[in-house]
Amino acid sequence: MNFLKPSRRAFLAGGVSLAAASLAAPAIVRAAPTKMKFSGTAGVQNPIAIRIVEATNRIREETGGEIDITFFPAGQLGGEVDSISQLRTGAIDFTHLSAVTLSSVVPSASISGLGFAFGSYDKVWAAMDGELGALVRADMEKVGIVGMERMMDYSFRHLTATDKQINTPEDLQGFKMRVPPGPLWTSLFNALGAAPTTVAIAEVYTGLLTGVIDGTDLPLLTMADLKIIEVQKFVSLTSHMWDGPWLIANKASIESLSADHSAIVKKNFEQAALDQRGDVVAFNESFIGSAGSSGLTIIEPDREAFRKKLVEAGFYKEWKGRFSPEAWTALEKVTGPLG
Incomplete structure (x- = not known):
């Protein structure tokens, strides 16, 4: 007798048993994705927009589609002033906002733009990725905003x-x-x-x-x-x-996520900021290198x-x-x- 090939009767009996079991078992229900809005003023070809879209794609993939963030570029949902108002009311969940515009509700944010304060990027990032940035983010939380730990770069x-x-x-x-x-x-x-x-x-x-x-x-x-x-x-x-744009979230929105999902969101937006910083440095080097052919005179004052x-x-x-x-x-x- 071939023990690897069941009889037709046994096969049919087994099929009935499996069907009954499947009817008795509770259905697996996949939770509906959490849909969120990210409003931005950067155009679609701007490195800011490109890196944010990359981040939202990674977030969607890493959460198995459970966090679905749609990015609206080029001021589709309004300019920076509109964005900060919408973010605070919860109409949108995320935005990128210049430190100067943010200072209208978080006055300490403008300190990063103080004239001739920073002589190099090393000093900018030492301050804004360090103690000074942490102080500004703490002030954001007082008005219902959560700032990512890494800023982007204008x-x-x-x-x-x-x-x-x-x-x-x-x-x-x-x-x-x-x-x-x-x-x-x-x-x-x-x-x-x-x-x-x-x-x-x-x-x-x-x-x-x-x-x-x-x-x-x-x-x-x-x-x-x-x-x-x-x-x-x-x-x-x-x-x-x-000056640089903060990547900021509505506090209630991000706190509504699970700890794991919140960590994934923050990690990917912070990576987007680091990637975009590199884009800007590369552009600046290219701009200065080709200025002569554009008829510009570059001056070291x-x-x-x-x-x-x-x-x-x-x-x-x-x-x-x-x-x-x-x-x-x-x-x-x-x-x-x-x-």
Whole structure:
């Protein structure tokens, strides 16, 4: 007898038994995925958007589809001001937000943009990945926001000019410098002797063409995105301010996740930030290397002269009074005394 081949009767009997057992067993119910929204202002080709989409894909895969985060790029759900409002009300779950915009609800966030505070990326990340960043994140939690432990990078801001080289503060006297809304920029350029002029980012190109403004302060990537380099002749690598977007979450949203899922979300967004930082460094190197062929003149200015001018104007003394002693101390642990 072949023991490996059951009789037809035995097979049918076994099939009936299996069918009965399957009817008696409880059904396996897969939980519906938790759907979340991530609103962003970065365009789809921007490294910020690219890395966020990669992160949401990894999160979906690592959680077996149980966490499904949809990224809405290019301001589809609103600009930065809209995003911070929507995040706090829970209309969205995540956003990326510049430190300067975030400072409207978390004042300490603007400390990372203090003029001529950081001389290099090493110092930026020592501060923002370290004690200073932790203090800012603690302030976020007080208003219902959770910040990821790693920020992304808008990069250092530099000066552009239409018809003059900017090497020292003297070159800025009366210079109509375009600035975004915000006291940090106005205070900085007033202290340097310029004439800060607020112009919406969408109107900068036209403002340069018509002479409403003489120059800008922008990161290299933004100069390229807005085609500013088409209407500017000089770029001074002042690195006068650093700014970066925080990746932030609605506190209630992220606390509603299991510990495992929360850890996966944070891990992947923090990896996205590290990847995007590398993208920006690579772009900056490429931009500077090819500037000559674009008709731009790259200038290495006297950065210490600018910082000395700020000390003399009482800039650091003014802003020290606007931040907590703990935040200022954490900043100077990295930068050294600011004056």
